[in-house]
Amino acid sequence: xxxxxxxxxxxxxxxxxxxxxxxxxxxxxxxxxxxxxxxxxxxxxxxxxxxxxxxxxxxxxxxxxxxxxxxxxxxxxxxxxxxxxxxxxxxxxxxxxxxxxxxxxxxxxxxxxxxxxxxxxxxxxxxxxxxxxxxxxxxxxxxxxxxxxxxxxxxxxxxxxxxxxxxxxxxxxxxxxxxxxxxxxxxxxxxxxxxxxxxxxxxxxxxxxxxxxxxxxxxxxxxxxxxxxxxxxxxxxxxxxxxxxxxxxxxxxxxxxxxxxxxxxxxxxxxxxxxxxxxxxxxxxxxxxxxxxxxxxxxxxxxxxxxxxxxxxxxxxxxxxxxxxxxxxxxxxxxxxxxxxxxxxxxxxxxxxxxxxxxxxxxxxxxxxxxxxxxxxxxxxxxxxxxxxxxxxxxxxxxxxxxxxxxxxxxxxxxxxxxxxxxxxxxxxxxxxxxxxxxxxxxxxxxxxxxxxxxxxxxxxxxxxxxxxxx
Amino acid sequence: xxxxxxxxxxxxxxxxxxxxxxxxxxxxxxxxxxxxxxxxxxxxxxxxxxxxxxxxxxxxxxxxxxxxxxxxxxxxxxxxxxxxxxxxxxxxxxxxxxxxxxxxxxxxxxxxxxxxxxxxxxxxxxxxxxxxxxxxxxxxxxxxxxxxxxxxxxxxxxxxxxxxxxxxxxxxxxxxxxxxxxxxxxxxxxxxxxxxxx
Numbered sequence: 242x243x244x245x246x247x248x249x250x251x252x253x254x255x256x257x258x259x260x261x262x263x264x265x266x267x268x269x270x271x272x273x274x275x276x277x278x279x280x281x282x283x284x285x286x287x288x289x290x291x292x293x294x295x296x297x298x299x300x301x302x303x304x305x306x307x308x309x310x311x312x313x314x315x316x317x318x319x320x321x322x323x324x325x326x327x328x329x330x331x332x333x334x335x336x337x338x339x340x341x342x343x344x345x346x347x348x349x350x351x352x353x354x355x356x357x358x359x360x361x362x363x364x365x366x367x368x369x370x371x372x373x374x375x376x377x378x379x380x381x382x383x384x385x386x387x388x389x390x391x392x393x394x395x396x397x398x399x400x401x402x403x404x405x406x407x408x409x410x411x412x413x414x415x416x417x418x419x420x421x422x423x424x425x426x427x428x429x430x431x432x433x434x435x436x437x438x439x440x441x442x443x444x445x446x447x448x449x450x451x452x453x454x455x456x457x458x459x460x461x462x463x464x465x466x467x468x469x470x471x472x473x474x475x476x477x478x479x480x481x482x483x484x485x486x487x488x489x490x491x492x493x494x495x496x497x498x499x500x501x502x503x504x505x506x507x508x509x510x511x512x513x514x515x516x517x518x519x520x521x522x523x524x525x526x527x528x529x530x531x532x533x534x535x536x537x538x539x540x541x542x543x544x545x546x547x548x549x550x551x552x553x554x555x556x557x558x559x560x561x562x563x564x565x566x567x568x569x570x571x572x573x574x575x576x577x578x579x580x581x582x583x584x585x586x587x588x589x590x591x592x593x594x595x596x597x598x599x600x601x602x603x604x605x606x607x608x609x610x611x612x613x614x615x616x617x618x619x620x621x622x623x624x625x626x627x628x629x630x631x632x633x634x635x636x637x638x639x640x641x642x643x644x645x646x647x648x649x650x651x652x653x654x655x656x657x658x659x660x661x662x663x664x665x666x667x668x669x670x671x672x673x674x675x676x677x678x679x680x681x682x683x684x685x686x687x688x689x690x691x692x693x694x695x696x697x698x699x700x701x702x703x704x705x706x707x708x709x710x711x712x
Numbered sequence: 713x714x715x716x717x718x719x720x721x722x723x724x725x726x727x728x729x730x731x732x733x734x735x736x737x738x739x740x741x742x743x744x745x746x747x748x749x750x751x752x753x754x755x756x757x758x759x760x761x762x763x764x765x766x767x768x769x770x771x772x773x774x775x776x777x778x779x780x781x782x783x784x785x786x787x788x789x790x791x792x793x794x795x796x797x798x799x800x801x802x803x804x805x806x807x808x809x810x811x812x813x814x815x816x817x818x819x820x821x822x823x824x825x826x827x828x829x830x831x832x833x834x835x836x837x838x839x840x841x842x843x844x845x846x847x848x849x850x851x852x853x854x855x856x857x858x859x860x861x862x863x864x865x866x867x868x869x870x871x872x873x874x875x876x877x878x879x880x881x882x883x884x885x886x887x888x889x890x891x892x893x894x895x896x897x898x899x900x901x902x903x904x905x906x907x908x909x910x
Binding site for chain 1: 728729730732734735738739740742743744745746749757763767776788789790794795796797798801803816818819820824827828875876877878880888889890892893896898899902903906907908909910
């Protein structure tokens, strides 16, 4: 046995991927898996063509159509000409550069961050990148996963590497166990409420503690997915038996002896017991209640049994001013009970909350309301994250539970999370959304987004307002 | 990428914290396959009163006549948070910005700016505050000297720092892909040692 300095999981992932740290240069890291989609890749392909450069490892690259596809039709032009142009460009680029593409209606198609894990493309101990900030999702497996810009997409295409400065490390420990009915979404929103929307800028965050270990892989993905929403470069959760059991047997995952060797290596990934972090945050799981955002960034969040805050509640002048402008944009009055806020749109979907467990949780709430229907004035849509999720949900009869209660059951895609297709809110619409961003105009110009769990979204659809399901 | 040496330009103050990339360039303008055509849509929802972008909002700072031709954006903290869309720096650059000053930037946005040759400069909160206080009263002109890492504004001067390689890349307009491709042998040697499952 050699003795060495104790390392965090991030440091181990860094060391095992460090190709070169040349003097005067930003360190060069190896990228194991590159996920691409139609919106952030075309300009990168164009530059490859310009320089006559190939994609170095097409087999490490996987493409899907997700951001601006229609959720009503698998026709490539169903969401408009702009979308169709990008989708066609992706198909041509993938063909020309030899990249596997899950195109419209393919059984493996879906949101990049949903299909990566479910196909076994996402593995512990790897570096995964994608031109999308929610790539942090894959950190749930103990992979260093982060979003990149189009110039970096081009760099990965051509070299299978990326230059990265080393981030600081933050440990977020959620002690004990959450109460009944508290979801992974509530855990991550409560964390962001505590740190603020830029609280982890410059850090890679590691989530740990009993409440995190108790989560399923789908729930862990929801937690890691929103790491970017408080500025973190990436979020990590140590792989354990839950992880290995999930990965084993997946289509693209290693098989047989190779898988067994992988598990041996993956077991060494977790942070050493005496590793030190640059920052530590601790939460008590029992204190976490169901969360609803009231403002225009994900840090402006409160428990459902709370009230809309007042600018006077904030001592920091920037937060005070942000509160004033958020209340104005959201059309809310300080002091209003969160449960008195009525919505007219409900969206259950996105890379945060569109997996099978999310749909089961939402359907479970619908069933609790025994035969009650979605409020007549509310449009409520359910958008599964992938064709595999859709198929699984339908085999369990979840689609019928939703449609019988008045929800619309759509085709997979990113949909209303960012509204690049025709799933867009109108000005003044108020939406209970299971997505990840409540920025001004995110779901449509002048629209108002409240971020919630799938359970809360389902309850809001049926009652018309937010509900303290545990009261 | 164009080389960056020094730049002198007019400053426009956007005193708002947490300006996200959805505000910088809303999603409906991302459906392009080229790198051009984004500048006209920069800050669309604030800059225009209507969805179609035909009615200019006279109250939005960038639209004010005294800031016409500004090439330096003085921004609030956590500028560029949110999505990884490089369309945000493309839009800023195409509008005419060469430099963004803020006390903090979101990580992905910061890297994207460097990669396209738009210089993001981090100053302290107090320094940024000082500039915001000056800007409404006078048309503020700044000079950014990248080789010496100094921002000067009349009598004031502020030091800033940049990662060594990023500084070199900006000053020399390095083709970062070409630079790394010169190290292909090192990358190949690394790949040979990777475990089978990886």
